Amino acid sequence: QQPVQSPQAVILREGEDAVINCSSSKALYSVHWYRQKHGEAPVFLMILLKGGEQKGHEKISASFNEKKQQSSLYLTASQLSYSGTYFCGTEWYVASGTYKYIFGTGTRLKVLA
Amino acid sequence: DTGVSQDPRHKITKRGQNVTFRCDPISEHNRLYWYRQTLGQGPEFLTYFQNEAQLEKSRLLSDRFSAERPKGSFSTLEIQRTEQGDSAMYLCASSLKILTRINEQFFGPGTRLTVL
Numbered sequence: 001q002q003p004v005q006s007p008q009a010v011i012l013r014e015g016e017d018a019v020i021n022c023s024s025s026k027a028l029y030s031v032h033w034y035r036q037k038h039g040e041a042p043v044f045l046m047i048l049l050k051g052g053e054q055k056g057h058e059k060i061s062a063s064f065n066e067k068k069q070q071s072s073l074y075l076t077a078s079q080l081s082y083s084g085t086y087f088c089g090t091e092w093y094v095a096s097g098t099y100k101y102i103f104g105t106g107t108r109l110k111v112l113a
Numbered sequence: 114d115t116g117v118s119q120d121p122r123h124k125i126t127k128r129g130q131n132v133t134f135r136c137d138p139i140s141e142h143n144r145l146y147w148y149r150q151t152l153g154q155g156p157e158f159l160t161y162f163q164n165e166a167q168l169e170k171s172r173l174l175s176d177r178f179s180a181e182r183p184k185g186s187f188s189t190l191e192i193q194r195t196e197q198g199d200s201a202m203y204l205c206a207s208s209l210k211i212l213t214r215i216n217e218q219f220f221g222p223g224t225r226l227t228v229l
Contacts (some may be wrong), residue, residue: 040222041204041221042156044217047216089218098168098169101158103148103155105155106155
């Protein structure tokens, strides 16, 4: 049930771009993206809802392919501050107004100067 | 500070003891989540509340774990008869859900539990 993220790890130079993918076996209601730095709590980056609505901040974009049950996070012109572990969080409807929520396997990203 | 707060930040206990953690969410948030995270892994969902109702509980949550949110505000997570495998960071997050709209989860700093 845990969404699989790819790649597992990536190393970039400042200014380079990266794409992180999140694949689920479930029909998703929403996908959330978070970044976690070592020793800190996850910080929200982006939310994508079924139907195409997006909400986020920072200079990061994402897509959500409902049919393929996949989401991708696009990091452009990466900065040193982008380093950390990226997690997708997926939400799907279970029954009677309840949802299940599970985080993906994570992608470690390191940006070098 | 109007963010999510957790108390204590660190807890060291001996195997077999009971521990209780507290989470104070952002005041207007109606959803509250508990997660457990071990080194190198993503947060594992434990349970969540909408207001005071516990809507979902992971099968990871054995009978030794219980969570409450009695007044729909703060929440407590209790672990009875702790085991060394319970050692982890316990994260709390809150969010606001209005009708079908879902907003992002804001995480607290976590409580790091070490069971000796």
